[in-house]
Amino acid sequence: MDCYIVDFHAAELGVGAEVALEDSVMRKGLPAKAGSKILEGFIAPFDATVVTRLLDSKYNIAGRIGMNEFGLPSLISAGTNDIYDAVKAVSAGVVSYALCNDVFGVYRRRAAEEGICYLHPTYGTVSRYGLVPMACSMDQIGVACKNPDDCFGLLSVIAGNDPKDGTMYPEKSYVYSKTGKELRIGVPAAVLNQADEGTKESIRRFAAGFTSTDMELKYFDVYKQVLYILTCAEASSNLTRYDGIKFGYRASNYKNLNELYTRTRTEALGVEAKLAAIMGFMVLSQENYIPYYEKAMKIRRLIKESLRFGEYDIIVLPTKISDDSYENLSLFALAPLAGLPSLSFSFKGCGIQLVADAKNENALLTAWEGVKNEI
């Protein structure tokens, strides 16, 4: 059954509805607005590959569901305007699953807070074909649902190489299962110390169930800067396609082409998208490219190469260290910056997230299996 959810309205979903799609995942014949007025009137002309795979496996698509504009963080409103309807819908039992794109951690944090879970897969294992792009080098469709076992089940349906996406690993499919290996948990004390006492205790108790080791997340102090610089640069480029010509909203009052562009974008882009567009053009400008954009790309490499997954299998992190949404970006930057899988859920009443090496989702599943009777 297909039905059309403008936002999160439980009453609009019928029996048998199973998978909700964030407003950026295309379902042929349905609007795909990515939470933005600028895509008003746009009807998806094809199915995203993840949708095709779900339909082939007999899942029902419940409809689309509200999100932050293009998935951008609400920095100007300090997170108070975050829209995470996918998490609310799953938490309320309206749908079993929701597919979302979570670069900035909105879903990873809120899922843990709402007592459900969010699985952000390895970059390049799930097709981005049919996903409205925001930051292409980090965009990745993930799964929200009530428990990680089901998350991995759905991930096994949607993951695997797609010739329509040129940024994918070659494996045609993935099998997610518990490993027999004893896990080593890396605990970054300097990060943990920034969390509240309850979260610290939850993470200590989580780590106590495994062999744990202290570790350092080098460059953590600039994670949020690197993430925001690179994502606003990529987002500003992606946002240039919204010009009122090819699809979506067009201003009604203009005298020439320049006014058409300007009035369309001014009237239909939200303030967070305008901020990202302006910051993106700033970091990509001639005078700022080297000190900001290129430097951030170099630090991204240093971050990736500083990880020592031979010494630990999983890094455990809090899902909140501050009430400031910009400060919290640091907690969620590692997975998108290094292309790693991440699983967040509530443990002993506090949000935690686990990050594993690329294509090692099985370590996340194994960790979950080790603690799921104690949560």
Add this chain to the structure above:
Amino acid sequence: MQNVKRYEMLNKLELAEDEYVRVSACADKLTESFKLLEGIDTSGAEPLITVLDIQNVLREDVCVKTIPREELLAPAPDSTGGFFRVPKTLE
């Protein structure tokens, strides 16, 4: 942040006064935080363009049916004769 107006113009945007105040304040905060990058030694590091360790993904050069022209033009705010329609650009 200096030059907000310039990047606004390049983006084909005209911020309302209240938006300008909010965007400028947030841009100032972000730009100030970016200064922390100056202290990171990146000498010898190459920019990381993609996290994937695969290169040159090619596929067979096979003709396939794409989305019909009329379907691609359907979401356009204005089209005519199989083309996107824009305001007159030359006098």
